[in-house]
Amino acid sequence: MSSPILRVDVASLILTHPIMNASGILGSEPEHIDVMASWGLAAIVSKTITPEPREGNAPPIIMPLRNGGFINAVGLANRGKKSVKELCNRAKKLGIPLIISIGGSSSKDFVDVAEEAERCGANAVELNLSCPHTPGYGIEIGFDPSTVFRVVKDVVGVLTIPVIVKLGLSDRVVESAGKALEAGAKALTLINTIRAMAIDVHSARPLLSNIFGGLSGPPIHPIAVRVVYEVYKEYQPDIIGCGGITTWEDAAEIILAGAKAVQIGSALALGRARFVVQGVLRGLVRWLKELGLRSVAEAVGLAHRR
Amino acid sequence: MKLVEAEALRIEKASKTLWVAEFSVAEKLRGLPFEFAMIWVKGVDEIPLSIAWLDKQIVGFIFKIRGEGTRALSSIKRGDRVLMKIPLGKGFAPPSGTKILLVAGGVGIAPAPLLAKYCREVGCTLTIVWGVKSSDELCSPSSIWLDGVDLEVATEDGSQGFRGTALDLAMRIARDGVFDYVVAVGPRAMLRAFCREFPRDKCEKLVALETMVKCGMGMCGSCIVKPLPKLLCIDGPVFSCSEVMRHLELSNS
Structure with a gap:
């Protein structure tokens, strides 16, 4: 499904439509890139890559919840910096834009993987400053606007490809967003999963081996819409909206709040990816026409009209 | 799910x-x-x-x-x-009226009872070959819901049934019979040997794979069946020999 009306330009990337996957769904092996390319995404976001390989947590790592969401603590499992080249080569071969998601515990880590991503021909990088469940990797950085500024500045300083910054829910998310933009981020991905916990009531034990995890899926969508709305209101930057998007209405809603593109994560599970992507795209085309709009760009931030 | x-x-x-x-x-x-x-x-x-x-x-x-x-x-x-x-997973649902041979090695017998029940319900003919090292690894058919099923046993030491492997016995049975599907499930070396050696004329050869599975829902990607762009938890665990031959050859365990 591709229609000229869906074409978007976000973070200096020209995409055939606004849907990419959210980082964390597959994306750590070249074969994953093949699978994801078959889903009809406009761009692929890799799993978060750290300089060194990480084993990740022991199962259970992802559990479905009664409220229709998921809780996960995969633990940033990935094969390290050395896997970037294979991922980039596979995406190039398939002709699909690839954004390398990067995780680290210091500015140096981010710079290290970002340089590798650029060398290998990635189309952009997305700095994961918001992983909510792995101590030292992510949210501690994203929570502090001055740290966000430093990390983003350091990465932007060494790259020519676009730098996207993924932030999570925090009291100071608008401030952090401002700092990321000030440091040179081309776009913001909002939001990551939200630090959460689930307990099995029969055994009185936490559901995840890691105890804490990130909440994703439909329950977090209204929060994502709110954050996108607030950040857009303040700075009107390029935003990639992420959080519980499952249907075209969810995508339309976050676009109206201010997102130019969207990422879908949990809804791609259980073999439904192709169906979900096609459904959202078809719905968006119908919706844009119904509103008399000629492009996605014309819908971005429309909910801010007074 | x-x-x-x-x-x-x-x-x-x-x-x-x-x-x-x-x-x-x-x-x-x-x-x-x-x-x-x-x-x-x-x-x-x-x-x-x-x-x-x-x-x-x-x-x-x-x-x-x-x-x-x-x-x-x-x-x-x-x-x-x-x-x-x-x-x-995707499961395996052969059409009614087909003839199926299941070649199970050791704990590979695990999916057999559900396949047998399915076959009774839709009207497929099922023959099960179960191979183990020695008879003390077998369990009574009634304890694993395999009563009344056409079950042929092979033991490597000859302590019960046919002396040899499940694959040896299955090849012998296939000489006299025609099957639409032959499905092997068991250790990787057995699957590899099955895909290489089992005669392919007149049947579709399938294997049920095992990989590391961490989430089971197609999200974490641990179960990727390299070098195929397929996930065991979404597309499997049953694959045709022709598509997974390279996967079986790449992994030596």
């Missing part, structure tokens, strides 16, 4: 190497042959196990102790609870 709370009815050692775990669940479950469950042995580990049988609110598994999770499962007591994601 549902997340269901299950209560242990029967956990018992069924042979020298095999264990049986049977649970009751609060809701009616459905599942196709070769679909699997992720069983969370609470506080210990979450493990993938092939569904051995499924009858309304009863679900059973046949397993071998391989690690911490299966060990913990073998030591739970009647009345204990586990949490399971079930059913997962």
Whole structure:
């Protein structure tokens, strides 16, 4: 499904439509890139890559919840910096834009993987400053606007490809967003999963081996819409909206709040990816026409009209 | 896929190497042959196990102790609870009227009872070949819901049934019979030998693979069947020999 009306330009990337996957769904092996390319995404976001390989947590790592969401603590499992080249080569071969998601515990880590991503021909990088469940990797950085500024500045300083910054829910998310933009981020991905916990009531034990995890899926969508709305209101930057998007209405809603593109994560599970992507795209085309709009760009931030 | 709370009815050692775990669940479950469950042995580990049988609110598994999770499962007591994601995978649903030969090595017998039930319901003819090292690894058909099934046994030491491997016996049976599908399930070396050696004329050759499975829902990607762009938990575990031959050759375990 591709229609000229869906074409978007976000973070200096020209995409055939606004849907990419959210980082964390597959994306750590070249074969994953093949699978994801078959889903009809406009761009692929890799799993978060750290300089060194990480084993990740022991199962259970992802559990479905009664409220229709998921809780996960995969633990940033990935094969390290050395896997970037294979991922980039596979995406190039398939002709699909690839954004390398990067995780680290210091500015140096981010710079290290970002340089590798650029060398290998990635189309952009997305700095994961918001992983909510792995101590030292992510949210501690994203929570502090001055740290966000430093990390983003350091990465932007060494790259020519676009730098996207993924932030999570925090009291100071608008401030952090401002700092990321000030440091040179081309776009913001909002939001990551939200630090959460689930307990099995029969055994009185936490559901995840890691105890804490990130909440994703439909329950977090209204929060994502709110954050996108607030950040857009303040700075009107390029935003990639992420959080519980499952249907075209969810995508339309976050676009109206201010997102130019969207990422879908949990809804791609259980073999439904192709169906979900096609459904959202078809719905968006119908919706844009119904509103008399000629492009996605014309819908971005429309909910801010007074 | 549902997340269901299950209560242990029967956990018992069924042979020298095999264990049986049977649970009751609060809701009616459905599942196709070769679909699997992720069983969370609470506080210990979450493990993938092939569904051995499924009858309304009863679900059973046949397993071998391989690690911490299966060990913990073998030591739970009647009345204990586990949490399971079930059913997962794509399963294997041969059309009615077809003839199927299942070649099971060791704990590869696990999906057999559900396949047998499916075959009775839709009208397929099923022959099962079960190979083990020695007769003390076999369990009584009635203890694993295989009563009245055409079951041929092979032991490597000749202590019961045919002397030789499951594959040897299956090749002999296939000489005299015609099958639409021949499905092998068992150790990787056996699957590799099956895909290489089993005559392919007049049948479709399939294998049920095992890989590391961490989430079971197509999100984490641990179960990628390299070098194929396929996930075991979404597209499998049953694949045709022709598509997974390279996968089997790449992995030497």
